[in-house]
Amino acid sequence: MPLFCTEGLFFKYEGGRGNALADVNITIKDGVRTVIMGANGAGKSTFFYHLNGVLRPTKGKIYYRGEKMPYRGKALRNLRSDVAVMLQDPNDQLFAPKVSDDVAFGPKNLGLDTQTVDERVKEALYLTGIESLGNRSVMQLSYGQKKRVVLAGALAMHPKVLIMDEPTAGLDPQMSKELIELADELHHIGTTVIFSTHDVDLSYSWADEIHVLRGGRNIYSGDSEGFYDNTSDVYLSGLVEPAMYDMNVSMSELVGDPAEPYPKTLPQLVAKAVPSENPGTVHILPADGDVDPDEFSSLISSTGSSATGVYGTKARKSVQISKLPIDYFFGADEGCILESMHGNDTLICCDKVLTDLLISKISRISKFGTEIPYSLL
Numbered sequence: 001m002p003l004f005c006t007e008g009l010f011f012k013y014e015g016g017r018g019n020a021l022a023d024v025n026i027t028i029k030d031g032v033r034t035v036i037m038g039a040n041g042a043g044k045s046t047f048f049y050h051l052n053g054v055l056r057p058t059k060g061k062i063y064y065r066g067e068k069m070p071y072r073g074k075a076l077r078n079l080r081s082d083v084a085v086m087l088q089d090p091n092d093q094l095f096a097p098k099v100s101d102d103v104a105f106g107p108k109n110l111g112l113d114t115q116t117v118d119e120r121v122k123e124a125l126y127l128t129g130i131e132s133l134g135n136r137s138v139m140q141l142s143y144g145q146k147k148r149v150v151l152a153g154a155l156a157m158h159p160k161v162l163i164m165d166e167p168t169a170g171l172d173p174q175m176s177k178e179l180i181e182l183a184d185e186l187h188h189i190g191t192t193v194i195f196s197t198h199d200v201d202l203s204y205s206w207a208d209e210i211h212v213l214r215g216g217r218n219i220y221s222g223d224s225e226g227f228y229d230n231t232s233d234v235y236l237s238g239l240v241e242p243a244m245y246d247m248n249v250s251m252s253e254l255v256g257d258p259a260e261p262y263p264k265t266l267p268q269l270v271a272k273a274v275p276s277e278n279p280g281t282v283h284i285l286p287a288d289g290d291v292d293p294d295e296f297s298s299l300i301s302s303t304g305s306s307a308t309g310v311y312g313t314k315a316r317k318s319v320q321i322s323k324l325p326i327d328y329f330f331g332a333d334e335g336c337i338l339e340s341m342h343g344n345d346t347l348i349c350c351d352k353v354l355t356d357l358l359i360s361k362i363s364r365i366s367k368f369g370t371e372i373p374y375s376l377l
């Protein structure tokens with residue numbers, strides 16, 4: 001059963017020139033990392049407005065989990081509590097004067113009791129790194145801070161589906177990385193995450209499936225490689241090939257190897273180019289609460305780790321509180337795997353709930369030529 005399915009979807013804005021969406025047939029599957037791509041004006045935002053019933057098609061059909069998209073009553077309220085949308089421009093979405101009130105708006109509307117609403121707000125402000133902004137006026141925030149508030153509002157809904165329109169545009173590099181790590185976390189615990197982006201590198205490393213819009217029509221649905229293999233489609237869609245894709249194709253052609261498997265991350269690319277003879281072990285310390293600094297130091301010595309990292313939002317907060325010595329504060333999965341390829345042992349402090357995900361990322365490197373040993377502490 002698809003999550004969303006559109007059939008011959010057309011949409012024309014009142015007073016708009018021509019169709020903003022024309023004959024769009026897109027199926028989005030539950031639990032599939034989905035990215036919508038396309039140039040400015042291709043129709044991405046318009047498409048997203050259709051997925052939570054804000055816009056109604058001029059022609060065509062939309063289904064949510066096999067049922068016709070509802071536009072009123074309880075069914076619409078249920079849809080909106082399942083599907084949270086982070087709009088492209090935070091100014092279109094923020095209206096409460098105070099940050100914490102804005103974040104609380106969604107959960108309150110769900111009819112949750114005050115204590116639960118407060119807990120949700122606290123958690124969402126914490127996950128988006130804006131605990132200190134709770135009492136601030138929304139109007140006085142920077143663009144990126146406003147984006148974080150909108151994201152916090154969406155997270156506070158505990159949605160089953162999170163749709164984000166250009167989520168990283170306007171965010172600083174650390175928050176962009178955190179946001180993608182958060183998207184990984186949400187995906188891992190069963191939330192379907194769908195976003196649009198112009199960042200072809202980000203989309204390439206993250207998406208299982210992409211849908212490309214051009215002039216309001218969807219011209220491609222499938223894996224990224226299938227799209228980037230067709231150079232003229234890429235250029236006609238106002239996009240460019242991701243660096244990782246280009247490097248892999250060039251290297252494969254140079255050495256006469258097949259382009260498959262396609263590396264999506266730096267460690268995968270390095271493993272394919274230079275398989276490691278004697279990789280070090282990645283030691284994983286599952287941690288949700290505070291980690292004792294003395295215990296951490298003795299683990300560094302007993303495992304012989306020459307670098308440390310942290311993976312996951314909760315673990316990152318706990319290492320900050322405990323002031324642990326961390327080398328890879330962001331991107332620890334990739335950083336520590338690369339260290340391992342250099343023959344060094346590493347220690348990663350990892351959110352308990354993300355341990356499986358980290359192990360699967362480490363294990364996946366073997367597909368590219370290097371088996372990375374790991375140990376769960």
Ligand SMILES: Nc1ncnc2c1ncn2[C@@H]1O[C@H](COP(=O)(O)OP(=O)(O)OP(=O)(O)O)[C@@H](O)[C@H]1O
Nearest residue numbers: 013015016020038039040041042043044045046047
């Ligand atoms: N409120 C509106 N009234 C009339 N036309 C609109 C309106 N909003 C968007 N459009 C038109 O609809 C088309 C699709 O716009 P949309 O905002 O969905 O594109 P997009 O892919 O999200 O672009 P971007 O990458 O710039 O965010 C464009 O031609 C745009 O000019």
Ligand SMILES: [Mg+2]
Nearest residue numbers: 044045088165
């Ligand atoms: Mg847009």
